[in-house]
Amino acid sequence: MSPKPVLRRDDPEAEPLVGNIKVTRDDWLNVAMDVLISDGVERVKVLALAERMAVSRSSFYWYFKTRQDLLDALLKSWEQTNTAGLVGQAGAPAKTVTAAVLNVWRCTANPDLFNTSLDFAVRDWARRSGPVRNLLDRSDARRVEALTEMFQRYDFPEVEAQARAKALYYMQLGYDMAGLNESGSYRLAMTSEYLKVFTGCEPEPGELEEFSSYSLQFWDP
Missing domain, CATH: 1.10.357 (Tetracycline Repressor; domain 2)
Incomplete structure (x- = not known):
């Protein structure tokens, strides 16, 4: 089976994002999960995840208060x-x-x-x-x-x-x-x-x- 797209915007079956939203909370989680699996928890950093998704780091705080909130999720x-x-x-x-x-x-x-x-x-x-x-x-x-x-x-x-x-x-x-x-x-x-x-x-x-x-x-x- 083909792997599921990590980002919603890359999923042809997902509804398109609207407005200024480029990534969702699930996108942050999915990319963080991908990094956790491939590189370990030490590499799960907000800035690195934002760069990987080509979005502003500030969008992280729409969904999480801190990095620890992301790790808990x-x-x-x-x-x-x-x-x-x-x-x-x-x-x-x-x-x-x-x-x-x-x-x-x-x-x-x-x-x-x-x-x-x-x-x-x-x-x-x-x-x-x-x-x-x-x-x-x-x-x-x-x-x-x-x-x-x-x-x-x-x-x-x-x-x-x-x-x-x-x-x-x-x-x-x-x-x-x-x-x-x-x-x-x-x-x-x-x-x-x-x-x-x-x-x-x-x-x-x-x-x-x-x-x-x-x-x-x-x-x-």
């Missing part, structure tokens, strides 16, 4: 995307535990559900900031809790459900962090085996077909 966006996305997928209806795990793995395919690069950027940020570290710890705990509850819905005992939840969650983080150069076809071919490792159950063919159709919207074959 970035963290809120991260939580609303990644933590909410994973928790929502963990709670999605599914007839079997394998189907439930496949719902969660939709997060690995669709960046609108879980932006992996953004998660890594926030984790790097947390190494330099105590408050961000605390927020990350709370988010990790909420994600693991949601996955634990997911396994418990399929009659796994509490301790086993928590162990499976942690194994599933932290393996996925490590897997993504490794940056393996694997094709979508290879990942899908391994999905059945991964499901058996994490659930102890054989997936149903229809579940794999549905997940494959979904994932190939985002993964290269």
Whole structure:
């Protein structure tokens, strides 16, 4: 899939901006997010962002009081995307535990559900900031809790459900962090085996077909 335009004015499907407005609040957030992911939080500076968008720095203060307000908005966006996305997928209806795990793995395919690069950027940020570290710890705990509850819905005992939840969650983080150069076809071919490792159950063919159709919207074959 083609990446979404960072700036609204570059999006052919967006309504044109009117008057003297050249960028929106979302444009500031999107560019700041792009810089956070590519260069780290230290490079998220108001002047640099304004120069990147070719606008006056004063327009920043139409939407934010301070740089810290912008940083707080970035963290809120991260939580609303990644933590909410994973928790929502963990709670999605599914007839079997394998189907439930496949719902969660939709997060690995669709960046609108879980932006992996953004998660890594926030984790790097947390190494330099105590408050961000605390927020990350709370988010990790909420994600693991949601996955634990997911396994418990399929009659796994509490301790086993928590162990499976942690194994599933932290393996996925490590897997993504490794940056393996694997094709979508290879990942899908391994999905059945991964499901058996994490659930102890054989997936149903229809579940794999549905997940494959979904994932190939985002993964290269």
